[in-house]
Amino acid sequence: MTKEISTHYDQSKESEIYKLWESSGYFNPDNLEGEPFTIIMPPSNANGQVHVGHALGFTLQDTIIRYQRMLGKKTLWLPGTDHAGFETQVVFEKKLEKEGRSRFQMTREEFYKEIWDFVQENKKQTEDGIKRLGASADWSRNMFTLDPRIIKIVYETFEQMYNDGLIYRDNRICNWCPKHQTGLSDLETKYEERTEPFYYFKYGPFTIATSRPETKFGDKYVVMHPDDKRYQDYKNGQKIELEWINGPITATVIKDKAVDPEFGSGVMTITPAHDATDFEIAQRHKLDFEQIIDKRGKLLPIAGEFVGVKILEARPKIIEKLKAKGLLEKVDENYKHNVQLCYKCSNLIEPQVIPQWYVAMTKEIKGKALRDKIKDAIESGEVVINPESKANFLKTWLNEIRDWPISRQTWWGIPIPAWYKGDKVKISEDSPGEGWEKDPDTFDTWFSSGQWPYATLMALGEKDFETFYPTRVLETGWDIIFFWVARMIMFGQYKTGKPPFSYVYLHGLVRDKDRQKMSKSKGNVIDPLGVIDTYGNDALRMALLVGNLPGNDLPLSEQKVKGYRNFANKIWNAARFVMQNTEGYDPSAKLHSDDENILNDLNQIIITATNQMNKYALAHAAEDLYHYFWHTFADKIIEESKAKLANPETKASTQRMLREILETNLKLLHPFMPFVTETIWQMNHKDLLMVESWPSNK
RNA sequence: GGACGGUUAGCUCAGCUGGUUAGAGCGCCUCGUUUACACCGAGGAGGUCGCAGGUUCGAAUCCUGCACCGUCCACCA
Numbered sequence: 001m002t003k004e005i006s007t008h009y010d011q012s013k014e015s016e017i018y019k020l021w022e023s024s025g026y027f028n029p030d031n032l033e034g035e036p037f038t039i040i041m042p043p044s045n046a047n048g049q050v051h052v053g054h055a056l057g058f059t060l061q062d063t064i065i066r067y068q069r070m071l072g073k074k075t076l077w078l079p080g081t082d083h084a085g086f087e088t089q090v091v092f093e094k095k096l097e098k099e100g101r102s103r104f105q106m107t108r109e110e111f112y113k114e115i116w117d118f119v120q121e122n123k124k125q126t127e128d129g130i131k132r133l134g135a136s137a138d139w140s141r142n143m144f145t146l147d148p149r150i151i152k153i154v155y156e157t158f159e160q161m162y163n164d165g166l167i168y169r170d171n172r173i174c175n176w177c178p179k180h181q182t183g184l185s186d187l188e189t190k191y192e193e194r195t196e197p198f199y200y201f202k203y204g205p206f207t208i209a210t211s212r213p214e215t216k217f218g219d220k221y222v223v224m225h226p227d228d229k230r231y232q233d234y235k236n237g238q239k240i241e242l243e244w245i246n247g248p249i250t251a252t253v254i255k256d257k258a259v260d261p262e263f264g265s266g267v268m269t270i271t272p273a274h275d276a277t278d279f280e281i282a283q284r285h286k287l288d289f290e291q292i293i294d295k296r297g298k299l300l301p302i303a304g305e306f307v308g309v310k311i312l313e314a315r316p317k318i319i320e321k322l323k324a325k326g327l328l329e330k331v332d333e334n335y336k337h338n339v340q341l342c343y344k345c346s347n348l349i350e351p352q353v354i355p356q357w358y359v360a361m362t363k364e365i366k367g368k369a370l371r372d373k374i375k376d377a378i379e380s381g382e383v384v385i386n387p388e389s390k391a392n393f394l395k396t397w398l399n400e401i402r403d404w405p406i407s408r409q410t411w412w413g414i415p416i417p418a419w420y421k422g423d424k425v426k427i428s429e430d431s432p433g434e435g436w437e438k439d440p441d442t443f444d445t446w447f448s449s450g451q452w453p454y455a456t457l458m459a460l461g462e463k464d465f466e467t468f469y470p471t472r473v474l475e476t477g478w479d480i481i482f483f484w485v486a487r488m489i490m491f492g493q494y495k496t497g498k499p500p501f502s503y504v505y506l507h508g509l510v511r512d513k514d515r516q517k518m519s520k521s522k523g524n525v526i527d528p529l530g531v532i533d534t535y536g537n538d539a540l541r542m543a544l545l546v547g548n549l550p551g552n553d554l555p556l557s558e559q560k561v562k563g564y565r566n567f568a569n570k571i572w573n574a575a576r577f578v579m580q581n582t583e584g585y586d587p588s589a590k591l592h593s594d595d596e597n598i599l600n601d602l603n604q605i606i607i608t609a610t611n612q613m614n615k616y617a618l619a620h621a622a623e624d625l626y627h628y629f630w631h632t633f634a635d636k637i638i639e640e641s642k643a644k645l646a647n648p649e650t651k652a653s654t655q656r657m658l659r660e661i662l663e664t665n666l667k668l669l670h671p672f673m674p675f676v677t678e679t680i681w682q683m684n685h686k687d688l689l690m691v692e693s694w695p696s697n698k
Numbered sequence: 699g700g701a702c703g704g705u706u707a708g709c710u711c712a713g714c715u716g717g718u719u720a721g722a723g724c725g726c727c728u729c730g731u732u733u734a735c736a737c738c739g740a741g742g743a744g745g746u747c748g749c750a751g752g753u754u755c756g757a758a759u760c761c762u763g764c765a766c767c768g769u770c771c772a773c774c775a
Contacts, residue, residue, distance in 0.1 A: 007735060191773075198775095210775060223775085260774060268775040277775070338773060389703065396701060397771070482770095513710090547711055547723075551703090553768095555710060563724065566737040577734030620712080623722070638734075 005579075005683075009572035011536030011565075014134070014675045021136060021678075026069070026691050028138045029076040029468075037073035038471035039065055040453045040501075041130075041137060042484070043082035043145060046119045047091045050129030052510045052518070052556065053477065055528035056548075058135045059541045060507060060618060061475045065136055066671035067613050070694035076468050077136060078456055080143035081123050085413035085445040086188070090180065090344045092118055092412070104181075108411050115412050132529055134537050134674060136690070141460055145448050146414065149459035154448045155417050157495055159427045164365055166494075167406070169357050169418070169425065173272070173279040174405055176352040177342040178297040182409040183356055184342065185444065186402065187482055189349050191338040198335030199319065200265065202327045204242030204251060206231075209264035211335060212271075213318045214311040217245055217303045218290045219269035223281060226255040228266055245322060246304040256281050273353050289353075297350055311350075357407040357416060357441070371398050373493040374486050383489060385504045386616060387551035390478050397482055404487075406447045413442030450487035453500035471501045473616075478506035478551055505616055506550050513557035531561055538673035539565035545622045545672060567626060568676045571669065574634045575680045578662045581645055582655040589652035598637055598657055602664060603697040609668055610694070622672045629665050637661065664695045 025031040039061050044054060061077060069075040092115045093103060103111045123144065130137070143150065161167040174183040200209045206222055222240070224231045234240075238253040251269075258281055259268060272282035272289035282289050292302055299306045299314055306314045322328045340349040361371045368376075375398055377383045378391050385391035407416055417429045418439040426432045448455070453474075457465040470492070476485065485504060492500030511517060512524040519525065531540050542564035548554045591599070605628050612621035637658075644654040670677040670689050681689035 005734095008737070186772095208775080212775085258775090263774055270775080275775075277773090337775095340773090387703095393702070393770070400771075515710090549711085552711090557710090557724090559724065560710085562737080566735095569737045570735065573735035573738090575734085580734075623712080627722075634735085635739080639739090642732095 005576050007573065007576075009536070009569045009676055009679075011532075011538075011568070011675065013679065014532075014537050015132070017675050017678050017682075018131060018134060020682075021688065021690055022131075022139070024688055024690070026688065027077075027136050028140055029074045032069065032074045032691075034072045034074045036076065036468050037065075037068040038076045038078070038468040039473050039475065040456060040471050041077060041079045041135075042474075042476045043080035043143070043449060043452060044126050044130065045084035045087055046081040046123035046126055046144070047084055047088040048122055048126070050126060050133065050528060052526045052528045052531075054130070055133055055540060056507055056510050056544045056554070057475060057477065058130060058133045059544045060505065061473075062133075062135050062137075062674075063541070063545065063618055063622075063671045064473055064475065064505075064616070066674060066690065067694065069136070069690065070667065070670065070692060072693060074467075076138055076141070078141050078143065078468075079127070079130060079135065079137040079139060080452070080456060081126055081145070082445065082449055083119060083144070083146045083413065085442060086180070086182065086184075086344070086408055086410050087445065088119060089115065089410045089412040093180075103411065111411055129529060132532065132537075134541070136674075141456075141464075143456045143459065145445075145452075147459060150448065150455050151414055153455045153458055154414060154443070154451055155429060157451055157491065158417065158443075158447075161359065161494070162427050166360050166363065166365060166370060167357060168360060169355055171353060171355040173274075173276050173351050173353050174356055175340065175349045176295065176354065177345065177347060178295065178350050179345045179347045180342065180410070181295060183352075183354055183405055183407070184349070185405050188343050189340050190343045190346075192341055192346075193336060194339050195334060195336050198264075198332040199322075200329040200331070201322060202329055203244070203267075203269060204240045206267045207265040207329055208267055208269050210268075211337060212311075212315075213322070214299065214303075214306075214314045215271040215274050215292055216269060216318075217299075217306075218273075218292050219244075219271055220249055220251050221254050221270050221282070221285075221287055222251050222267060223254045223256050223259050223270055224267045225257060225259045225261045228259075228261045230261075230266065243325065243327070245318065245325075245327075252287075254281065254285055254287070256284065274351050276351055279351075279353070291353065293350060293352075295352060354409075356405045357418075358403040358405050359447075361401045361403050370490050370494065371401055374398060374489045377489050377493060377499045383499045383502060383504060386506065387549070390481055390506050390551055394481055394486055398486070404444075406444045407439075407441040408444050409440070410442055413445065414448055415439070416441045416443060446483050446487055449484060451491045451495070453488060454492060454496050469496065469500070470498045473503045473505060474501040475505040475507070478508060481506065503616070507548070508551055508553040510544070511553050511555050513555055513559070515553070515555050526556060531558075535561045535565040536568055536675065538568045538676050542567065542622060542626070542672060545618055546626065547623070548619050550616075567630065568673060570630055570634060571665075571673070571676050572680065574629070574638060575662055575666075577638060578658045579683065581641075582659050585655035585659055586652055587656060587659070589656040591656065592650055592653040595653045595657035599660060601632075602661055606664070606668065606695045606697045610696075613671075618672075625665070625668050625672065629669065633661055633665060667692050667695050 041061060065075050065077045096102060158167060175189050176183055196211050198209055198211050199213055200207055203222060210216060234253045236253060236255040240251045242249060242251055258277055270278035270281055272279045273291045274293055290302055292300055293311060294300055297311055299309050301307050342349055362369045375395060416439040417427055419426045419428060419432050419436040421436045453471050454469055457469045488500050492498060516522060516524055528540060539561050543556060543561040609621045609625055641654050641658055644650040666677045666681055666689060678689045
């Protein structure tokens with residue numbers, strides 16, 4: 001039968017192999033024995049196509065899972081998708097914008113229904129993409145972050161943390177995006193250096209400087225450093241009458257160390273409603289303040305004649321007026337400073353004072369703050385982070401962490417289960433009764449996905465939680481170490497008393513062949529499904545695995561994929577040769593000493609590969625196996641076997657040796673290149689290679 | 699402003715706790731139409747391991763300083 005096998009490996013049959021695996025039931029740990037080994041798949045955002053970053057993560061996870069399955073573990077790889085609140089809403093609003101629509105012309109219910117349908121459609125597409133990438137995940141346990149069972153657990157955690165004083169609501173300054181109409185955490189903003197005019201104004205006896213004159217209407221506190229000798233004659237609390245933009249005002253002198261005497265004139269006025277530092281000063285001195293700019297970025301009545309004008313349009317007019325009044329002293333046109341932007345739309349963040357829910361990161365409850373629980377898990381080694389340098393990254397971040405705002409003014413997300421009546425607050429999903437008003441906000445997506453490891457397993461039932469929690473490995477991109485990894489450790493420690501996983505493998509960013517970030521605008525995006533169609537799944541997997549060390553970015557080129565397509569074909573043809581020359585071989589044939597030596601050398605490869613896999617050195621294991629198969633087995637052993645096969649005295653031993661090496665190599669390569677190895681295996685076996693035992697050295 | 703990472707062949711990178719002629723893949727050059735595979739085989743060229751010091755019998759590997767590249771965090775009115 002083997003005579004007619006094609007000389008080229010046909011990767012178009014890969015989907016059949018996937019179906020074979022899936023229908024075998026072995027993706028489901030209920031059909032496996034042994035010690036549990038769990039990976040929770042980072043839930044993909046259900047808002048679009050799978051991209052090459054997914055392919056990288058799934059390849060790493062699938063390789064680990066397949067290895068562990070072959071070691072005889074009860075492996076669970078739990079897939080899932082994320083509603084991805086803000087992210088998805090942004091994607092959907094862009095779609096609406098293209099259609100000439102806006103969520104602000106819709107009711108909240110209409111909007112929610114449309115985005116729900118949009119997500120359901122994309123969710124299916126995402127899941128199909130994950131399957132096509134070959135993920136040996138247990139689809140019977142597939143989860144979605146908006147599953148009612150998940151939401152219930154998220155609510156329980158919220159209430160529990162509220163009762164413990166770890167979650168609180170406060171009316172304070174927060175990052176506000178005027179375009180998206182929501183507050184954002186610090187992680188959801190970015191900074192950009194800009195050169196803008198810096199204006200010096202006469203403010204009574206002082207000179208104040210600002211790049212944002214449009215915020216200055218309500219400024220009635222003038223602040224300087226307490227030790228600044230230049231202003232020692234002015235006392236804290238002193239009142240000064242002066243002429244300002246819209247007429248005479250009474251200003252109050254405040255002394256505060258937040259002022260840098262070296263900067264500008266060493267004197268500033270504060271706008272607590274729209275600046276974080278100013279807000280802090282105002283809080284320290286218990287100063288009152290007023291909102292100047294509304295949530296859409298327009299001036300409020302306090303601006304007098306400028307009411308209703310957008311701030312950037314108002315700016316030159318305000319300058320004009322101040323100049324006319326003789327209050328403009330000078331302008332520095334080359335002032336460079338950083339402006340804070342929304343990480344999604346790159347519009348200016350306009351801080352606003354808004355009530356939001358927060359998680360207290362540094363408040364000590366029973367001697368430990370949440371921040372310290374994360375630190376402890378890492379420092380004690382309960383959670384090992386690979387690469388180690390990223391653990392230091394995390395620790396540095398934790399040192400300066402601030403409370404985490406978890407409420408968003410978005411509509412797509414899990415509603416916050418809180419109700420208000422006057423000053424009273426009740427945590428409840430349903431209305432507590434007459435006169436209670438529902439909190440209109442939703443949770444930050446990371447508040448639910450941060451609970452993902454235990455929430456999924458608890459949602460699946462007590463037995464699953466008992467069996468599979470804590471999970472073993474978390475594999476994800478290092479860029480979400482703060483957003484997600486840290487918070488999962490925190491929630492896990494809080495809720496279950498245990499970190500949710502013991503090992504974190506962090507991959508980098510996939511870049512194009514010139515190390516450029518992939519982006520639609522550059523047109524250098526690699527579509528993993530297209531690559532698979534052309535070169536095969538195994539080729540893409542190997543291209544993503546070899547030379548890819550944790551934490552490092554990976555340049556991916558078509559040429560690299562092509563190289564591993566060639567390798568898949570090499571395996572195919574070596575197998576073809578062996579099968580054609582070993583039909584009816586005797587598996588118990590007496591081995592000649594040189595064949596025995598060859599098999600002994602193979603043991604070394606097994607030992608090395610096993611050690612590397614146990615250390616999660618996937619790149620090294622993959623490279624070594626590649627090298628052995630091609631340059632030792634194919635180039636030397638097979639070549640030398642040709643003469644030995646022709647000799648009746650050595651034939652039987654050689655046949656047995658070739659078969660054993662081939663089969664061992666198929667097993668060793670299977671976690672990395674599951675399709676070609678399983679396809680070959682199926683030609684001679686009834687059982688699946690996927691559940692064969694990982695080779696052990698004899 | 700603070701911190702971290704990197705600098706090894708043309709390119710992408712390995713080189714564990716310092717020890718024989720520094721490795722791989724791709725690329726390049728030469729040769730080869732051998733019945734597993736041209737999606738192949740055989741062979742080859744190519745590196746003063748960023749720079750300057752130091753420790754050592756011995757350093758790509760440890761220490762100090764510098765340069766360049768990259769990343770993250772913070773943020774100044």
